[in-house]
Amino acid sequence: MSTQQESASGASWNLVPLTPKYLPREHGGYVAAIEAALEDDQIRNIALSGNYGVGKSSILQEVARRQENRVVELSLSTLAPIEASKLDESVPIQATTPTNRIQQEIVKQLLYREDPSKTPDSRFRRIERFRWLREIGTALLLGFAVAVIYLLTGWTAQIAVVFGISNDFAVWAHLIVWAVAAGAALLVRWRFYGKLHIKQFSAGSATVTLDDNSVSYFDQYLDEIVYFFEVSDRDVVIFEDIDRFNDSHIFETLRALNTLLNASPSFG
Structure with missing residues (x-):
């Protein structure tokens, strides 16, 4: 009895998948x-x-x-x-x-x-994963814009005076402002990514629904369908x-x- 049980449990089942297979x-x-x-x-x-x-x-x-x-x-x-x-x-x-x-x-x-x-x-804003390379690049651009604004307004020089930075190291003050602004932008973006939605500026609904005055979904979302084939090739x-x-x-x-x-x- 034990020998037969071991043979039955050890035998391999030749299962045939029912998924499509090209012949x-x-x-x-x-x-x-x-x-x-x-x-x-x-x-x-x-x-x-x-x-x-x-x-x-x-x-x-x-x-x-x-x-x-x-x-x-x-x-x-x-x-x-x-x-x-x-x-x-x-x-x-x-x-x-x-x-x-x-x-x-x-x-x-x-x-x-x-x-x-x-x-x-697209009118439909979907959740997507946080892309670090893209977000870092965006943060660096925002930080650079802030650094330029601080430079033109003289705020960087005022900060350097407050912290006792000499004129010889003024260029480092600009780099520090750039780094701090970029880091803050990246941190805020990462912390609130996908969690903030401003409803009053929303361009469209998040679900596929049919309006009372629309005859079909193809008619109502024709611009989205055309746009999909344009960008997807x-x-x-x-x-x-x-x-x-x-x-x-x-x-x-x-x-x-x-x-x-x-x-x-x-x-x-």
């Missing part, structure tokens, strides 16, 4: 066809359809890997239904339609896809699981958005 022999032709279509400037929409488990995700992942610098992948598999208990008068009725809920998820994923430092003009978007909602209207809105983006002077 060149089976998927290579589809990947090549999609890449050829992407090179044709007249083709703006490509559909890949098939039964569950035939390898659509494997094909799309390989295309995304080969076209890494061009592709944005958006997955809609996590879109959950809206609970009736969460609906109230503050939620516009048009925001609860399947098309607008899909659009909301697409807009959210696009807005949070790019690094905040690359989208400084991406020109291919891969949607997964968008067909499982049985909502044909979303394809019409995506086609209209795609036509508008391609006609924009920013991408000419």
